[in-house]
Amino acid sequence: MKRRFLITAILALAVAVGGWAALRPDRPAALDLAEPAGGAFTLNALSGPVSLADFRGKVVLIYFGYTFCPDVCPTSLALIAQALNGLEADELAHVQAVFISVDPDRDTSEQLDRYTDYFHPGIVGVTGSEADVADVATRYGAAYRKVEGESAGGYLIDHTSMTYIVSADGSLVRTLPHGSPPPDIIAAIREYLPEST
Amino acid sequence: MKSRLLAIALASAALPVFAGGAADDIATSEVRVRAVPEGQKNSAAFMVLANGSTVDHAVVSAQSPAADVVELHTHVNDNGMMKMRRIERIDIPANGQTVLEPGGLHVMLLGLTTSLADGDEIPVTLVLEDNSLLELTAPVKKLQMMMQAHQHNNQHGGTSTSD
Numbered sequence: 001m002k003r004r005f006l007i008t009a010i011l012a013l014a015v016a017v018g019g020w021a022a023l024r025p026d027r028p029a030a031l032d033l034a035e036p037a038g039g040a041f042t043l044n045a046l047s048g049p050v051s052l053a054d055f056r057g058k059v060v061l062i063y064f065g066y067t068f069c070p071d072v073c074p075t076s077l078a079l080i081a082q083a084l085n086g087l088e089a090d091e092l093a094h095v096q097a098v099f100i101s102v103d104p105d106r107d108t109s110e111q112l113d114r115y116t117d118y119f120h121p122g123i124v125g126v127t128g129s130e131a132d133v134a135d136v137a138t139r140y141g142a143a144y145r146k147v148e149g150e151s152a153g154g155y156l157i158d159h160t161s162m163t164y165i166v167s168a169d170g171s172l173v174r175t176l177p178h179g180s181p182p183p184d185i186i187a188a189i190r191e192y193l194p195e196s197t
Numbered sequence: 198m199k200s201r202l203l204a205i206a207l208a209s210a211a212l213p214v215f216a217g218g219a220a221d222d223i224a225t226s227e228v229r230v231r232a233v234p235e236g237q238k239n240s241a242a243f244m245v246l247a248n249g250s251t252v253d254h255a256v257v258s259a260q261s262p263a264a265d266v267v268e269l270h271t272h273v274n275d276n277g278m279m280k281m282r283r284i285e286r287i288d289i290p291a292n293g294q295t296v297l298e299p300g301g302l303h304v305m306l307l308g309l310t311t312s313l314a315d316g317d318e319i320p321v322t323l324v325l326e327d328n329s330l331l332e333l334t335a336p337v338k339k340l341q342m343m344m345q346a347h348q349h350n351n352q353h354g355g356t357s358t359s360d
Contacts, residue, residue: 070239070307072273072279074231075299078340102253111236118234143278151283152266153239155305158280179300 005095036141038164043100043136045125046113050126052170055096060166060187060190064142064159066103067115067125072161073099074119076178080163083185092122093169095195100136102126103157104143140164143173167192180188212328218329223289224248228353230263230306231299232339240271240313242304242321242335246287253288255326263319265308272300288327290346299340315339 042051052060061080066072080097087095099116101107104127112125127133137144144159163177165188174188228244239296248254259267269287273280285304289295297303304321313319317337322330 058209067237068239070200070270071231071281071299071303072242072306074233074340094223114234114236145278147280150281151268151305153305156281158275158278160277161279162277178274178277 009078023145028178032066034173036175037181038166039137040140040170041139042134043128043132045055045124045126046109047124047134050098050124052098052166055166057168057172057194058096059168059189060107061095061097061099061189062140062164062166063162064100064102064137065141065161066101066157066159067107067111068103068154069157069159072159072178076161076163077119077123079180079182080123082182084120084122084187085184086186087189091190095189097123097124099123099125099126100133102133102137102159103129104128106131106154140172165189165192168194179186200271206228217315218327219252219325220323220329220331221256222248222252222254222324223331225331228321228335228336230313230319230335231312232317232337233309233310237274238308240264240306240309242306243297243299244304244333244335245296246289247293248289248291251291251333253291254334256289257286257326258324258329259304260322260324261306261319263309263311263313263321264306267321268305268307269302271302271303293349299360304313313337319357 024115036072040052042049044050058157064079065076067073077099084092084095084097099112101112107127112127116123137177142160142162144157147156147158150156163180163185164172165174165176167173173192176185176188201209224247226240226245226247230242231240231296234239235314239255247357256269256306259269261267269284270281273282289293295302304323311319318334321335322335324330
């Protein structure tokens with residue numbers, strides 16, 4: 001009896017695994033664990049269009065969020081600000097942080113500018129059309145989704161909370177996990193600072 | 198508005214706190230509200246809630262004149278996707294404590310009615326499961342300072358991971 005149960009269990013498991021394997025090729029491409037490619041983008045800041053190419057020669061930190069974000073984004077930006085404050089002046093001159101809003105409907109350029117400046121003047125806030133922002137996010141491996149009805153304060157946005165490090169030649173070289181402490185961010189920046197600094 | 202807030206803050210600081218019931222069993226520490234840039238609509242209050250009794254308690258809602266709506270929220274880190282969700286209650290186990298901190302449980306302030314600058318204070322009232330009230334005066338602090346002051350508490354792991 002026990003043995004029959006075991007055989008049934010093994011068979012059931014085999015069917016389940018087989019079914020999963022058969023379904024797997026249908027999974028959307030976005031779930032593939034390919035390395036995000038990063039790359040060029042142009043979005044809008046209060047001062048006008050901002051392109052990644054504007055920062056050639058600098059290490060660029062990129063974070064995707066939104067200013068209505070009540071906790072995760074301010075925490076992340078404060079960590080980035082603390083890291084920037086921990087750099088030497090000549091190092092900081094070769095670093096630029098970019099906050100990309102995934103909420104262009106609510107985040108005006110003025111609001112973004114006030115928000116990023118509050119944390120550190122070395123952070124620029126940019127956004128663009130929904131399609132442009134989605135394109136950049138996908139290429140950097142960031143994800144987000146609008147969630148209605150969770151809070152009386154309007155919609156929320158679920159989002160990944162990584163900090164992307166782009167080297168001085170514009171290549172996406174590193175993805176730092178959510179909540180990375182300032183020393184980790186500083187170490188990652190220093191690893192990619194141009195030799196002369 | 199500011200003067201009204203100040204009046205309420207002073208009143209709640211000067212008068213003995215009206216409490217009773219479950220609220221009597223709860224001791225609060227590290228109460229603070231996140232300072233936010235001018236024009237921000239939202240902020241959050243954080244604290245440590247210690248339950249010195251042998252009975253489980255829970256915060257079931259919160260109020261503050263500093264915001265249109267006050268909700269209890271938590272964060273879930275779902276495979277890197279940060280999800281903030283409204284919750285019905287924050288449990289404080291008997292002889293235990295619950296930490297409200299950035300990235301985890303928090304009292305969410307939505308539709309701020311006042312600016313929240315470093316050094317300000319706002320009243321926050323927690324409603325316990327028996328409708329007893331825990332009235333707090335929460336200092337507003339800039340997060341960077343909060344994080345430094347709070348680093349020793351990292352082991353509480355405010356951010357839960359579901360994977």
